[in-house]
Amino acid sequence: MTDTKTPAPAGQGTGAASAGAASVAPTGVRRFSGRWFGDLAIRYAMVIVMLLIIAFFLYRSARFGTPENLTTILIAAAPFALIALGQTLVILTGGIDLSVGSVIAVAAVYGSITAKAFPDNVWLAVVTGMVVGLIAGSINGFVVSVIKVPPFIATLGMLTAASGFAYVAGNGAPITGLPASFSSIANTQILGLTLPVILMIVGILGFAVIMRRTAYGMRVYAVGGNPVAAQIAGVKVGRTLFSVYAISGVLAGLSGVMLASRVTLGAPNLGQGYELDAIAAVVIGGASLLGGRGSIWGTALGLLLIQTLNNGLDILTVPAYWQDVIKGALIVTAVAVDVWSTKRRP
Amino acid sequence: MTNTQPSPHTGTTPAGDFILTATDIKKSFGGVHALKGASMTMRRGEITALIGDNGAGKSTMVRSLSGIHKPDSGEITLDGKTVSFDNPNAARNHGIETVQQNLALVEDLTVWQNFFLGREKTHGFGPFRTLDRRVMRSTAEGMLKDLAVNVPPVSSKVRRLSGGQRQAVAIARAAGWGSKIVIMDEPTAALGVQETARVEGVINTLRDSGVAVLLISHNFDQVMRLSDHIWVMRAGTAVAERRTSETNGAELVALITGAKAS
Numbered sequence: 042m043t044d045t046k047t048p049a050p051a052g053q054g055t056g057a058a059s060a061g062a063a064s065v066a067p068t069g070v071r072r073f074s075g076r077w078f079g080d081l082a083i084r085y086a087m088v089i090v091m092l093l094i095i096a097f098f099l100y101r102s103a104r105f106g107t108p109e110n111l112t113t114i115l116i117a118a119a120p121f122a123l124i125a126l127g128q129t130l131v132i133l134t135g136g137i138d139l140s141v142g143s144v145i146a147v148a149a150v151y152g153s154i155t156a157k158a159f160p161d162n163v164w165l166a167v168v169t170g171m172v173v174g175l176i177a178g179s180i181n182g183f184v185v186s187v188i189k190v191p192p193f194i195a196t197l198g199m200l201t202a203a204s205g206f207a208y209v210a211g212n213g214a215p216i217t218g219l220p221a222s223f224s225s226i227a228n229t230q231i232l233g234l235t236l237p238v239i240l241m242i243v244g245i246l247g248f249a250v251i252m253r254r255t256a257y258g259m260r261v262y263a264v265g266g267n268p269v270a271a272q273i274a275g276v277k278v279g280r281t282l283f284s285v286y287a288i289s290g291v292l293a294g295l296s297g298v299m300l301a302s303r304v305t306l307g308a309p310n311l312g313q314g315y316e317l318d319a320i321a322a323v324v325i326g327g328a329s330l331l332g333g334r335g336s337i338w339g340t341a342l343g344l345l346l347i348q349t350l351n352n353g354l355d356i357l358t359v360p361a362y363w364q365d366v367i368k369g370a371l372i373v374t375a376v377a378v379d380v381w382s383t384k385r386r387p
Numbered sequence: 388m389t390n391t392q393p394s395p396h397t398g399t400t401p402a403g404d405f406i407l408t409a410t411d412i413k414k415s416f417g418g419v420h421a422l423k424g425a426s427m428t429m430r431r432g433e434i435t436a437l438i439g440d441n442g443a444g445k446s447t448m449v450r451s452l453s454g455i456h457k458p459d460s461g462e463i464t465l466d467g468k469t470v471s472f473d474n475p476n477a478a479r480n481h482g483i484e485t486v487q488q489n490l491a492l493v494e495d496l497t498v499w500q501n502f503f504l505g506r507e508k509t510h511g512f513g514p515f516r517t518l519d520r521r522v523m524r525s526t527a528e529g530m531l532k533d534l535a536v537n538v539p540p541v542s543s544k545v546r547r548l549s550g551g552q553r554q555a556v557a558i559a560r561a562a563g564w565g566s567k568i569v570i571m572d573e574p575t576a577a578l579g580v581q582e583t584a585r586v587e588g589v590i591n592t593l594r595d596s597g598v599a600v601l602l603i604s605h606n607f608d609q610v611m612r613l614s615d616h617i618w619v620m621r622a623g624t625a626v627a628e629r630r631t632s633e634t635n636g637a638e639l640v641a642l643i644t645g646a647k648a649s
Contacts, residue, residue, distance in 0.1 A: 254518055255509070255516065259507060260504070260505075263493045265495070266495035266496060267494065270491040274475075274504040274505035275479065333493070333495035334495055
């Protein structure tokens with residue numbers, strides 16, 4: 042990391058060294074078949090892309106590799122991380138939750154209203170945001186699992202409705218004049234990291250354990266992979282479906298309050314469009330939109346990839362519109378690689 | 388099991404030798420009468436075949452026995468006791484396991500995860516229960532070995548297994564829960580010649596271990612090869628039963644089509 046503070050020529054050296062290492066790798070595994078190496082490259086394609094992107098930014102910018110910038114990336118990633126975790130669970134069941142961005146907004150507004158009313162008990166604002174998220178998520182879950190409306194439609198409806206609620210709650214205006222105690226939530230530092238970043242790290246670790254090590258996690262995969270088989274095996278498919286939307290809602294609610302606290306504003310347009318970045322993170326992380334395939338670690342990687350890209354392109358002052366073009370191309374490429382590698386598997 | 392009377396296998400079998408009897412089972416879906424009062428029996432330690440043309444009601448019968456459908460009326464007795472299943476788990480708790488026609492395995496899960504899906508072994512307390520993967524892996528390995536299945540590694544994803552291996556896994560899963568009855572719906576329909584032979588070997592091993600097997604098959608050769616007793620269904624009822632040793636393919640075809648009255 043400190044290397045990057047040295048002038049450009051040394052940075053070029055780093056680039057050359059990593060390129061050298063990459064060209065050495067194939068010869069090192071020559072005793073394995075080319076196919077084996079190909080499979081390995083596919084499996085870790087995203088890691089490789091990530092490393093290449095990081096190397097590029099390190100080479101082009103001295104500022105990119107600083108600890109301050111790393112913190113910036115993590116803080117920017119935090120609100121997306123919570124909704125991307127929920128989104129991972131939903132996508133693993135073969136569904137999708139388009140409403141998380143709007144749920145962030147409505148939770149932010151109601152959280153802010155609560156904080157204004159009870160400035161001495163700001164934890165109430167956090168609880169309010171999570172409850173608002175739980176209600177929205179539960180409605181999604183009910184509509185999907187009981188009424189059996191396709192998830193895309195159900196959560197599209199919630200996207201619109203929740204966004205409307207966010208404006209209704211604040212009479213069309215952002216909630217301003219929030220107490221300092223509220224803005225201090227997101228700025229609370231633990232071990233040098235702010236609370237949203239801590240929540241992101243705990244969330245990723247927690248959900249990684251849940252998805253890999255608990256019966257619940259296994260059942261989520263099963264419901265997405267083969268709902269009929271899961272049903273026959275005795276898994277309560279409807280209840281599992283309901284739960285992933287409820288969890289996604291709660292996490293979006295929490296994310297909304299944290300975001301409002303960070304910007305000290307209960308704006309009804311907070312979180313707008315966030316669902317797309319969250320879905321992108323999950324898909325880049327290797328999850329199949331058909332369900333059953335994907336992982337929390339993949340999502341974490343996809344999330345960091347997008348955030349690193351955002352950050353690096355900002356530092357290089359790439360115009361925002363071009364950034365969107367690059368991100369869009371990346372998402373399609375990631376899925377294309379995934380489809381291609383799935384076909385290649387035996 | 389304990390009240391089994393030692394009795395010779397004659398034409399008239401005492402009721403105690405029936406592990407399962409289904410009497411006058413009726414089931415309709417909307418206006419379609421899939422089962423119009425079908426009755427059948429299964430004997431201990433035997434492979435009972437259920438045959439019939441498409442739409443004869445075989446699948447509905449099987450699903451009624453395995454708890455997927457709840458019959459509109461009729462009585463099912465298991466070991467002499469009347470039973471009623473609200474869902475597949477209820478049937479399973481009574482010792483009736485089913486191997487589905489469409490291989491009810493989750494391809495994205497591993498072999499051992501499929502074995503234990505819906506009845507996972509965990510350790511820890513309350514919300515902090517985690518999967519006991521070591522125990523589940525070794526149990527699944529043991530269950531596969533018991534049936535002399537050409538064992539795929541239990542940690543491999545089902546997606547990577549061949550059709551025969553998948554079917555063997557499905558059968559081993561069904562057999563491995565101390566079950567009294569294993570129902571198999573077209574167990575070899577999707578398999579090649581060699582894999583079919585292997586799966587038939589597994590089914591024989593299962594019978595020899597004392598499990599009653601209900602076999603649904605369109606393959607007459609297979610029915611003649613494997614089964615001890617045959618029930619024929621036609622138009623929603625069971626129209627005839629035969630000892631396999633006392634019948635032949637021509638008679639079965641006649642019974643299925645209705646060319647020969649039972």
